[in-house]
Amino acid sequence: MKINILRPFIPLVIIIILFSATAKFGLAKISEVRSKISQAQREERVLSQKLSVLSDVEVGVSNDSSLVSSTIPNRNPSLIVASQIKVEAGLLGLTPLNIKSGTGIEDKSGLSRVDVNFDIEGQRSTVLEFLKKIEGFAPITLVEKVKLNEVGGVARAQVTVKTFFAELPKKLPALGEALNDLTPDEKKILTEASGLRQPLFVNFSASTPGERPDPFSQ
Numbered sequence: 001m002k003i004n005i006l007r008p009f010i011p012l013v014i015i016i017i018l019f020s021a022t023a024k025f026g027l028a029k030i031s032e033v034r035s036k037i038s039q040a041q042r043e044e045r046v047l048s049q050k051l052s053v054l055s056d057v058e059v060g061v062s063n064d065s066s067l068v069s070s071t072i073p074n075r076n077p078s079l080i081v082a083s084q085i086k087v088e089a090g091l092l093g094l095t096p097l098n099i100k101s102g103t104g105i106e107d108k109s110g111l112s113r114v115d116v117n118f119d120i121e122g123q124r125s126t127v128l129e130f131l132k133k134i135e136g137f138a139p140i141t142l143v144e145k146v147k148l149n150e151v152g153g154v155a156r157a158q159v160t161v162k163t164f165f166a167e168l169p170k171k172l173p174a175l176g177e178a179l180n181d182l183t184p185d186e187k188k189i190l191t192e193a194s195g196l197r198q199p200l201f202v203n204f205s206a207s208t209p210g211e212r213p214d215p216f217s218q
């Protein structure tokens with residue numbers, strides 16, 4: 001008798017159970033979709049911010065990237081440095097001799113480094129002025145060692161300079177990562193780099209020994 005009484009309610013119970021399961025599944029899916037929508041909205045805001053920043057720096061970014069690449073190239077810059085040495089020396093009426101460069105090594109700064117060796121002769125004051133000018137051109141070049149001799153009023157310096165290079169970054173920021181503007185220190189570095197004399201290439205013609213006497217050979 002009790003079974004007969006309960007029988008009409010069995011379909012209703014089944015419907016309630018199915019509805020509850022469906023509702024639970026549906027709510028989980030709604031929550032998942034909402035989460036994806038929120039994530040998409042966050043990424044959209046980040047991308048909009050990146051687009052705004054890139055739009056602001058579009059004009060200057062090309063100049064800045066060229067400036068950075070000439071200051072610290074991504075490959076061995078010894079040929080560029082040799083050219084800069086010839087240009088700077090020529091402006092002072094000097095001629096560098098025996099320009100040679102080594103292979104790249106890792107410097108204590110963390111950058112790659114290459115040494116360039118050369119001789120130069122002239123009036124002592126002019127040679128010293130030239131040595132000061134070396135650290136004012138790009139790529140960044142520092143005077144590492146100088147051996148100076150003077151005979152008959154003519155000074156000859158055996159010079160070693162070091163210049164630097166670094167590979168380009170291999171890892172780019174994630175798509176959803178915010179794009180920050182340059183820090184004050186980074187802007188200061190760019191300003192200082194812009195003050196360096198940019199490379200001017202010259203032809204490396206073969207030297208013609210014997211055109212002027214060498215006072216050190218006597």
